Amino acid sequence: MHNLDSQLTGVKTVAIAGHVRPDGDCVGSCLAAYNYIKTYYPKIQVTVYLEPIPNIFKFLAGAAEIVHSCEEDVCHDLFIALDCGDTGRLGAAAKYFEAANKTICIDHHISNDSFADENYIFPKSSSTCELIFELLDENKITKEIAECIYVGMVHDTGVFQYSCTSAKTMEAAGKLMEMGIDFSKIVDETFYTKTFEQNQILGKALLNSELYADGKVIVSVVTRADMEEFHVLPKHLDGIVNQLRVTKGVETAVFLYENEDGSYKVSTRSNGLVNVAKLAVTFGGGGHERAAGFSMTGKLTEIIRTIVTEIEKQ
Secondary structure (H helix, E strand, O other): OOOOHHHHOOOOEEEEEOOOOOHHHHHHHHHHHHHHHHHHHHOOEEEEEEOOOOHHHHHOOOOOHHHOOOOOOOOOOOOEOOOOOHHHHHHHHHHHHHHEEEEEEEOOOOOOOOOOOOOEEEOOOOOHHHHHHHHHOOOOHHHHHHEEEEHHHHHHHHHOOOOOOOOOHHHHHHHHHOOOOOHHHHHHHHHHOHHHHHHHHHHHHHHHHHHOOOOOOOEEEEEEEHHHHHHOHHOOOOOOHHHHHHHOOEEEEEEEOOOOOEEEEEEEEOOOOOHHHHHHHHOOOHHHHOOOOOEOOOOHHHHHHHHHHHHOOO
């Protein structure tokens, strides 16, 4: 697959979906593809299926048209899976993937096993949005599409500071900036700006953090009770693990939050010594060498001990 246009010949219906608990790269890549098809292929019926997205991304073109329910049984001509390492991560939309006449996967997770009919998988790319930029006709990228792509690149690179950022990433970002997007506003309002409650839960997480492995591993937990106390939801916890990572002397950061069923969602970040993608796969998750996630059940102290032990092996 060299471009998206070549995949749309003879197609009448397209489904687009990304991973559960959509982040900036997931939302940005899905809406970039959606807006491109809707603008240049008006005869194609295209639908984006995602779980409710964070409010900070709702300014993007097409956000209000995202479908959150997958109750209807539909067989699409083409299903495009974005920023998703396996069908399980598609959530309820997985049934549309299975039923589609043709499937495409565009992703940059190293744990992706090329599960679609056509796969465009490049683990060294900064983001799925960078891959979308490569696959679209650059001359047809509107300001609205550029905003979607830029949002994804900003969020998966930590505003171009993570090691996944390459010269090609910066070149693509520069071209998007030249399309008239308000790049500084996008960075401020979607990456840095936090609500009062989000700052409070961040403070709580930092105060509760503990060091392991001679100070090389930092771990923090936010419980359901904590979230209720500070009136926040899981989607408001973005950024906590990154703040833990920049603690001086720390090689690996581990952040856990409690789900409604008592299980824990685990986010990990590495400064390079530990391959957290390998760690995540051990526990049924996936991701990148320096940023990965998974879920675990059991007694919290045992979960933390098990994770730290696996990290120490590396």
